[in-house]
Amino acid sequence: MANIISQINIFKREPKLRLLFVASEAAPFIKVGGLGEVMRSLPKALRDLGHDARIFIPKYAAIDLEKYPLRSEFKDLRPASSEEEDPHGLFVSNILRYDSDSGETIAYFLENMEYYEKRANVYGYADDAIRWALLSRAVLEFLRVSSWRPDVIIAADWQSGLIPNYFHTIYKGDPKLSPMAIVFSIHNLSFQAMFDHHFVSEMDYDSGKEAIPAFNDPRLLKLNFMRRGIMYADVINTVSPTYAKEITTPEYGEGLHELLSEKRSRLSGILNGIDTEIYNPETDPNVQFHYDTKTLDLKPKNKSVLQQKFNLPVSDTIPLFGIVSRLTDQKGLGLLMDAGESLLENFDMQLVVVGSGEGRFMNFFQELAKKYPQKVGIHLSYDEALGHMVYAGVDATIIPSRFEPSGLTQMEAMRYGTVPLVRKTGGLADSVVDYEPTNKTGTGFVFEKFDNRAFYGTMVRAIETYRYPEFWRDIQKRAMQADFSWTKSAREYVELFKKTIKYHHQPNG
Missing domain, CATH: 3.40.50.2000 (Glycogen Phosphorylase B;)
Incomplete structure (x- = not known):
């Protein structure tokens, strides 16, 4: 009888993971650089493996709504802590969603006129710190009221670095959020915040331990979002195994090598993939003579x-x-x-x-x-x-x-x-x-x-x-x-996410 049960277990399907990637950009909706491409390709590869992978980004004015029609998911989300923090309602936002042709929800969009839709570009504004803090706070507020909740939140690069910090401070012990694990993903350690981290005065130095200021507090501009993401996440990931080792050294660590060395047991690297359908010499429309x-x-x-x-x-x-x-x-x-x-x-x-x-x-x-x-x-x-x-x-x-x-x-x-x-x-x-x-x-x-x-x-x-x-x-x-291929990388990410869930549920994890 025991042998029969063990044979049945071999063929049991592994449980599907629910995953939410939070980023400042994601193709095909909006793409400025490599981060946007990763945010398209990795979730897609994970969905192809049977997992429920979704993204959460701001709704920018440049997003083509005819090509990507959005539906309302939640109205009047209030990410600010109090009316004092938002006396004019500038931070009140809506959540929209995009469903694929098959009816599968694959993306959420944070709609806010003042901080996203009025802007011509994704990056480059004096109040970017507020914009990314709003994104980080809003995603957690949304997940408190959403009927869909992820097993793992993946905060991508410094713009999402306050998510782990908010999660383990303001939202610590929240019964709806507590089961979720958090991965902080470093795409380029040389970009850490709104300022050049190489030139920071003692007065402006951010240890990462003080409370996150209110959205309209000038001190928010001085926070090192990257440092805070590393400090508070369950697991830190970067985009290649060698880079994960390099950033624990003074040469490559951009001033965070000691912190990363302390977190070494929770630090890993998985090489990015490429879209093998787009980059294919057999079918590429930009290539005159196709070959293999x-x-x-x-x-x-x-x-x-x-x-x-x-x-x-x-x-x-x-x-x-x-x-x-x-x-x-x-x-x-x-x-x-x-x-x-x-x-x-x-x-x-x-x-x-x-x-x-x-x-x-x-x-x-x-x-x-x-x-x-x-x-x-x-x-x-x-x-x-x-x-x-x-x-x-x-x-x-x-x-x-x-x-x-x-x-x-x-x-x-x-x-x-x-x-x-x-x-x-x-x-x-x-x-x-x-x-x-x-x-x-x-x-x-x-x-x-x-x-x-x-x-x-x-x-x-x-x-x-x-x-x-x-x-x-x-x-x-x-x-x-x-x-x-992204399929190969996605399989490694699945194992990383399982480890993250395990770490998160450990005592003092």
């Missing part, structure tokens, strides 16, 4: 198209490197400023650059293209379609980042058989395996030290390897076969 691992000989045709588009000499024997990136110091482009001219002078190579960012890097690439018009092509603005063309056309992509929490471009490029050349940091270290010719292993070229000699040497190694098409083709195939 078996038809890689079609990729050089896309290279020719790209060379012509950037007015470069058409040749398959010259290695073509690409950069699709924000042009910022974080991306390690200072190394290219140091080594770029020497590489172009001494090697037969080409470079195309797509992206925008800091003026010094924009000027550098403009001057480089002027000096080497037969070798360098530039498009110094964001262009998603052109980015896909670059992935399909270049031989290798350059990503020499100072730090990289997860990174998406290396995974996107590898999907197209474009070989990544990266620095060994964060998600780059977790996603790219250095090429080892003796063992015929590896999916790219990796260097460790952040200096121009290490970068230069790795560039030379890639250029020389390109001279051997058979070896290069093997690297391309291994890169294309790497699994960066």
Whole structure:
């Protein structure tokens, strides 16, 4: 009898998790950067695994209501503690919801005219601290009155950092909220609050221990939302295993390394995924000649198209490197400023650059293209379609980042058989395996030290390897076969959420 019961248990379905992601942006409704893409892809992958994953974001004026019709869920939500805190009713909000075509609720929206709908942009306002505090308080107030309650709340990045703090102070012991566990998800530790955390006076320092001020209290602007999210969450997660280790060190910890070291047992990292349907060289509408691992000989045709588009000499024997990136110091482009001219002078190579960012890097690439018009092509603005063309056309992509929490471009490029050349940091270290010719292993070229000699040497190694098409083709195939799907990441998140629930229900958890 016992054997029969154990066999039945094998086939029991695991209980479905109820999950709520709270963020400042989420595609397809509103997207500014990588956070918005994660907030679309990860909940979707979790739903595909059978879990009830929903998002909660502000209702911005830019959201297309014809494309995404919203229904009322709750009216006159009052997140402020008292009428004194909100004498004019500016914080009184509504909750709207969006249901999928199948009738499944997948998103909630915080509707507030003063703080979201009157604003043209998602970020960049003097009162952003109030806007994100309102978001954090409102989601908890909503969950107190909602018939649907999550097992886990996932607060994404510093804008949602006050959720764990509110939960464990103002709402501590609330019978409706207490069963919920909280994950605080760090997407980029270098952004922590409304101010530059590197320059904070002793008077303005936020230890995270004092009570959260009222919405209209100027002291709210001085709070380090990131610190508070880390301090009060049940579990802290970041977007790659290596980055989770790096941020416990002074070099990468952005002043929070000691706190993160104390929380080490509750800190984990799961590598972001990519949307393998959007980034697919077999079907991508931005790619002229579609291909897969078996038809890689079609990729050089896309290279020719790209060379012509950037007015470069058409040749398959010259290695073509690409950069699709924000042009910022974080991306390690200072190394290219140091080594770029020497590489172009001494090697037969080409470079195309797509992206925008800091003026010094924009000027550098403009001057480089002027000096080497037969070798360098530039498009110094964001262009998603052109980015896909670059992935399909270049031989290798350059990503020499100072730090990289997860990174998406290396995974996107590898999907197209474009070989990544990266620095060994964060998600780059977790996603790219250095090429080892003796063992015929590896999916790219990796260097460790952040200096121009290490970068230069790795560039030379890639250029020389390109001279051997058979070896290069093997690297391309291994890169294309790497699994960066969100399904894989989502399964790891499910295990993390189960641990979070377990931690939350432990005594003194």
